[in-house]
Amino acid sequence: MIQRLTEHDRENLQESLATSGQKVTAQREIVFAVLLAKRDHPTVEDVFQRARESMPGLSLATVYNCLETFVGCGLVRQVNHERESTRYCPNLAPHAHFRDEATGHVHDIELPPEIIQSLRSILPAGFNSETIEISFRGRSQETPPRSTSN
């Protein structure tokens, strides 16, 4: 399952990396492509396995490095649930996460701006938040509404 980036995605990658003074490498391309190909919030190990199909020599350390780099330049978000392995998600739109306890799957939940606003408003004076993370835990009745969700 070889992954190739679209023009657009490759440019996005290139630019984001450039702004923090970093370059596109074969490894980064593949790791990024893996994230875009199946937006199921893979763990590092998942990404590693998938990326290896296209680049057998790729090392786990590099996957860690790439993902850290991407997070650093805002290309992807980290998703943590309890103390489980960190998962990665290339959806940059503001959204919450729903973790299905039955399957372990993580779904993105769109976050209306007014909710974000009202959340910000409950912070007492003097508290400045850069990030808000919202995660639901429970069961979803049906199979994921959109399997390749964002």
Place this chain on the structure above:
Amino acid sequence: MIQRLTEHDRENLQESLATSGQKVTAQREIVFAVLLAKRDHPTVEDVFQRARESMPGLSLATVYNCLETFVGCGLVRQVNHERESTRYCPNLAPHAHFRDEATGHVHDIELPPEIIQSLRSILPAGFNSETIEISFRGRSQETPPRSTSN
């Protein structure tokens, strides 16, 4: 710094444990007392250190066990931020957490019921959430408004 539970707290402990068929032990009393004494969201290690002042023989494994037990019977909540050590909090009222990036301190933020409602309402049909976790990350200007907050 020996900790002793108030009548009320001890009863609370006793009852909560009883409902899941468990007993009050010296270790559990102390661990619980430590949590109530300073509600600063201590890590297991923190609790371990503090509890040892009252009970030098206490083992780390037991602290893990006690805290797990408490979480299981709803006496305390776990608080996770990123992949840092799990912290524990005896505040049962619905609340969010604010993690000060400068100090590492965690503050409770009261959660108005209507916010919880509106959050629940953004879940698509078929998603049933038992738990919602909200965490802010940022900086708080001043020293904690209420240092022994809950």
Place this chain on the structure above:
DNA sequence: CTTGCAAATTGGAATCATTCCAACTCATTC
């Protein structure tokens, strides 16, 4: 072209929180 350099990659070792486990303690019941 070569040379040199800095950034990136690599594999393996190290770390750290947490879990597991088998032995031991203790209170209670028969």
Place this chain on the structure above:
DNA sequence: GAATGAGTTGGAATGATTCCAATTTGCAAG
């Protein structure tokens, strides 16, 4: 006062992540 079972203990095991020293790579300058 022996048996039972929950709770405790210390140490070993686990698993995700980080660290590190040794290459490799991509380029830029000569």
